[in-house]
Amino acid sequence: MELSAHFPIASTSVKTTCPYCGVGCGVSAQVGQDGTLAIAGDAAHPASQGRLCVKGSALGETLGNRGRLLAPMLREEGALREASWDEALDKVASGFARVIAEHGPDAVALYVSGQLLTEDYYVANKFMKGYVGSANIDTNSRLCMSSAVAGHKRAFGEDIVPGCYEDFEQADLIVLVGSNAAWCHPTLYQRIARAKQDRPDLKVVVVDPRRTATCDIADLHLPVKPGTDVWLFDGLLGHLAQHAADDSFIEAHTTGVADALDAAGKAGTLAEVAKACRLDPRDLERFYDLFANTEKVVTAFTMGVNQSTSGADKVNAIINCHLITGRIGRPGMGPFSLTGQPNAMGGREVGGLANMLAAHMDLDDAAQRGALQEFWDSPHVAGKPGLKAVDLFRAIEDGKVKAVWIMATNPLVSLPDADQARRALEKCELVVASDVVLGTDTNDAAHVLLPALGWGEKDGTVTNSERCISRQRAFLSAPGSARADWDIICDVARRMGFKGFDFTSPHEIFDEHARLSGWKNGTDGQRRRLFDVKGLAGMTRADYDALDPVQWPVRTPEERTARLFGDGRFAHGDGRARFVPTVPRAPAHLPGGEYPLVLNTGRVRDQWHTMTRTGRSQKLAEHIPEPYIDMHPQDALLCGVKAGELARVTSDWGAVVARVQHGGGIARGSVFMPIHWSGQTASDARVGTVVNPAVDPVSGEPEFKHTPVRIEPFGVTWFGFILSRTELPLREASNWTRVQGKDFVRYELAGRKPFAAAHDWARKLLDVHDDDADWIEVEDKNGGMYRAVHLVDGRIEACLFVAQRADLPARTWLASMFDKEQLEPADRISLLAGRAKEPGIDPGPTVCSCFGVGRKTIEIAIRQNNLCDAAGVTACTKAGGNCGSCIPEIRSLLAETQVAEA
Template sequence: MDGSAAPSRTDPAVARTTVRTTCPYCGVGCGIRATPTGDGGLTVAGDSDHPANLGRLCSKGSALAETTDLENRLLAPRIDGREAGWDEALDLVAERFREAIDRHGPDSVAFYVSGQLLTEDYYVANKLMKGFIGSANIDTNSRLCMASSVAGHRRAFGTDTVPGLYEDLEQAELIVLVGSNLAWCHPVLFQRIAAARKANPALRIINIDPRRTATSDIADLHLAIAPGGDVALWNALLAHLADTGAVNDSYVAAHVGGFQAALDAARDTDPALSGLSPEEIAEFLALWSGTEKVVTIYSQGVNQSSAGTDKVNAILNCHLATGRIGRPGMGPFSVTGQPNAMGGREVGGLANMLACHLDLENAEHRAAVRAFWDAPAMPEAPGLKAVDMFRAVADGRIKALWIICTNPAVSMPDADAVRDAIAGCAFTVVSDITGQTDTARLADVLLPATGWAEKDGTVTNSERCISRQRGLLSAPGQARHDWQILADVAARMGWAQAFDYASPAEIFREYAALSGIAGQLGRDFDISAKASLTDAEYEGLEPFHWPRTASRSGGRFFAEGDFFTGDRRAQMLPVSHRPPQSRPDAEFPFVLNTGRVRDHWHTMTRTGKSPRLSQHIGEPFLEVHPEDAARLGLAPASVAEVTSRHGSALLRVLITDRVRKGEVFAPMHWTGETAPSGRIDALVAPQTDPVSGQPESKASVVAIRPMAPAWHGFAVSLSRIAPGTAYWARARIRGGWRMELASRSLPGDWEAEARRLFGLESPGIEAVSMIDPARGAARIAFLEQGRLVAALFADSGPVGVSRSYLAGELGQTATAEILSGRPGAERPDPGATVCACFDVGVNTILAAIRDQGLRSVEQIGFALQAGSNCGSCKPELQALLDSSAAAPATQPADLPKRAFVLP
């Protein structure tokens, strides 16, 4: 659909009724009030009655209304690139899966699913694979983000239980953030902490992260720990707790096993392996041991490690040893990266689990689930976890693969090898909302699925809160819900009766009833009180925390022990420091850390549609320490070539002391669709934790050298283009696209090259240019009847133009100053976007600080709205205040606090 009008689902008859639903991004699980506008669009606001967010939304959630258009939507099934009917497509899927099973056994097929599925979709997929196909080869992209937490919980608690609640953040006296850039990755939780800090100035915050992030700005103590150094630090804490009498002896004696073995291992660990100074370690130990109400929040920096499970258990050991668990304001807290990672864990969406937190390798549990489902088969051993699954695809053990709602050709480690494996698979099915992803382009069969705002079901957030996601827009084209697609295939494979679902409510009732059996077997996950919901009650279901039984409603776990192990005691684990599997050497001397940016999500299939979400950071980048950059000859905004033993990438250089010497950071969002040379997971080694199977995404080793482009470029265009240069990154702007470019060779004819780049062959398109062949520079604007349709700005180095100005001129009548790349003196340049919620640029903010005498982030919010919505830009606003030399000599009068505002 590039360059052409997108299909429409305008329906003036759609009721403008506000619907309460749930955000489809991170695991915070924010409630949303969405209202159809009748023209296929929505308005979106935070739900003040939802317990997760109390009305707050982050920049991504606030921009959801910009992401529901039908451009690039997959509207009909496709077989080998041609459009097909549903019957033909589903018959083929069932036939090829049945053929593989009959010839090679059930383990010759696999499902790879997603933490963005609704629980009902997840449940049907898991039931089909484990109970009816008879294989455990179903795994999920949640394996990449929280499998180590699952494994750590199960080892310590006996089941995958998150003990606490979000309200503990307001009740804590010390919050420790470990491997979590909460300000950017879970902004609403970050704002809850910021509000708690304002209400209670005595609250202390520690941030443990190798990289200084926006989250570090709120911390009293930032500990730039060495990659892999977490176990050494937490073992030092456990030893210190014992040495200073801070162990809760009565709790340990009554409710905990393994204490002495864990302590012995802790005493055998050298704290210096944490990479921290003795003074830093001592300050951390004193704060943690001396504060009763401690919440330890941990995320991907802990989980995404070849020692991730041990890191989790090292944290849990300290909470168990002190009894600081399950009581208000204290406990370990894993925050998940995906909206329904928890729901996937609950339904058994991982290859090593059964539904409702039952154990796949427990014969009694298998028999109970098999009997409940009246299933013909049940695997007795775990299936292939994500990394091993794609290895099996590569070597031909997997003959038929079904990928649902995820993009592993980009997001898996060793992504080039995974891409090639999918391409070489005998039969690949992809269910998604678009056919334009790196993975979807490799499929034999593409199945159009519904997306957020079209789907009905439930999701579970990081605090065990189950919420409804409700459809409020009609499904476009022939798109179907994922549970329907799976059930239709199951019926064609001979299991129609077991998958004869009429609605997600019916699936939910079955799932809730199965959870009651799990509860009888001593598991934590039990929502059996909801098993008899009517369709109307399901439709009106309010958010609730599990468990929900005849005798218990939500709450915390483990304040009085009662763990889910055989003897009902928690187990402390003896864990030892294990460095990352890859170590820097002469060939690959740098450690690569990967992560997210503030305004984008996963591989940008949704956020990439929003112009404002691309304005803060519009291209992939590499953070490099100034001393390393000087030694490598990397200039600011130049392009670096980064290589590992598995792949390579070209990334824009950002020189900063936020990273330590010898370490670099790059985000993971860019794809073959948005920046082909920026696919960062192509660099990541496929090394995994031996217990959880989670990949080590934070500590691959790489080499770096400057790219030597013949020219750099910046371009804007009304049409979507793929430039074909060695480096390019494309991002949405209002009405068109912007691109950053770098090429290894100079064109012989700049105008011809630009026309080729933009696909502007029509002689009716006028070119206005300034070309300097000696410098390798060119500025070319293309006009149609005086209106700017495209422009290219090229230079021998990074191009210095006002990107926001040029983006705003696209489609407008061109002025004489267009080739200058900057607005005239009478038109202020807002500069790069800082606040995505209200599209406020850095120059606007600096001018307001100077001209209005603003002295606080709150005053900036009152004057410009910046920072007054999700708050994730507040650290940047504070940095601008700190760096500004234009503060007035006298303090201005306090301005009234601005109410929480939604765009």
């Protein structure tokens, strides 16, 4: 990757941390003398041991200044203009000060992100809770991890993940609940896969309504009915009480077991649980027996558990099963929350959620509020919880919150009932957005845009899922006038007259954060908090710059802590863990009538959040280039929709359009859509507009996994696609998706206007006005086909293919035409014919993004070489030879090809 707009700030390789999922992989980045960037895994990092997934490997492709927000901007009369930092920050500071003076501190809010570094998060929390005096600071981590936080605090007394990644290698049974780790936490999944390969006796159970890529290594897949996890684990709790209870552990280290078992009894017998969960009773019994008879069990859970109106109860139902068996805090066992974002954990450490204080202090504890105020020497500390994400945007629409500052996130795409969030920002008096890129749905609604540093430019720390603090280090200069988030917040705080924001480096902020973690921790009558990194306080700047990954707590400079609770002492005042009664209950909204299907949402393998970063990479765009609706063929038949064609998904809150597919892993009654597409990358695929905004009453986390919907055909008269070297306006297309190519942009199109208008529309769209332009075209009016190519000096500038049917020519070989400086006569013929001039040129849809290996290439290799396993495919094609994320797909192709051959 060439970085012409940046210059390196270090000539040697810089060790940093990946900015994607919560695994927290180590990255080695080096900018060469020629301006190219080399990305590799950091072999010394304990979380990943030198491995990166395809997203991490492609980080170099996501850098550069194309589309960057490089200067502050103000929106006046609907138009943006560039402004100085002084003008922009004066507007933010005076706007916030005016609203606070007129309406009180709860009339302003911050909405932040797990993309922030811990130092940014710390300053933002200090600003709002200690100086503005409101707890109206919430984070997009509310949407993914807050149920885990609530479950941890109820059970343990503090938000603690007790285990470490080594436990996955030491366990004899791994239960993955609501986790497609193969796609969402790939390097950790590959670590599990290697452990299973080394120890075939290691058992893996996957609990998931869908049959995902993660099931590739599963000994047992339990396709539970969506929303029935509490039934499943309550039934398990009752089974363990009879067959595997550790009575001595329960008596010495816990309270509340009787009430928990009483509540669990409402789930019924094994047969009744199986019926409620829509499982085969034999599979359920096998799972219960495996769990009961295996001492070393790790139960890992993520969004499929958390994102629910009963998410906190699901978390506690899982934890209850580990408490009743005493399987916690020791090697190879324990409940394990896998975080979604790179610094969701760091945000929780500094009180980034609206119902928390910094350093794991409790907002409802007056003594801890007083201790925090004393440490900060602040005018006050917020005395009540602030508004959680969904409620915050409702309060903005209602006019109760009149100024909001959004940092490093895109809520108009990621929130449930996302059109409500848009209405809210449209009504808000002052919307400020700190961001790296200019064009997002949220930024389009902002009055002030502040350019922030991005990955590779910013400096600080993050904390991963196993409580490991790692450094993110800068290796590129700041582009334009971009600044660190902490620096921007401090500047606004000073302009508002607040003291305590004279930081000049992230090192100074981290030192204050570390000192706070030990402040009155277990002294002066204060509860002893397990989050404690005072052993990292007092570091010099050089020590901070050289900080190696370390798991907290770090009470002394020498302390390193892999696991917690091994001594049987928990963070509640009496040192005991709590069993939490969890009564099974149905989701907030059930399918039926007008909305007979249940929508589940989630990630795809090669994209991240709303694609403001991964959407820049050609490599990452090739695996799944379009939004899709995955559904069972029988449901599709009943809805009158077909695979490969467009359909509309509608709920009580909104509607989206995407292409139907039959992935083969989804049960009848359920559909799945990915979350990544925004208003910049698709005409009508912001899935958040459909998702119901019901939230867990304890955690405030929305129910992203269970929205009643209906699906119906989205009728069009033609389908098409364009490959163009320049961006194009697509107002005439009824539906479009934008895909990034190497030297071009690709648009997938569909229209409702008469097909006959395609000719004139194409010339107008591609801006070909000159009759003498090098414009070659072919049209078959009877067959309903039109193809056109625009050339400039013999080089392809754009091509367009339109037809009345959805089965258009393959895009991959067409993309190779853009690499040529001059098209040969045979190339022109191929373009108009709609097929490659030589067999084998088209590799088919991408399977292995790391090496760009397509489906057809793999199928040919399997047939020609009689391959029977993934290792053979890797040896022949390289596919699967880097991050391994595509190995489940390779195994599926092996099976399909072998069946076809038979």
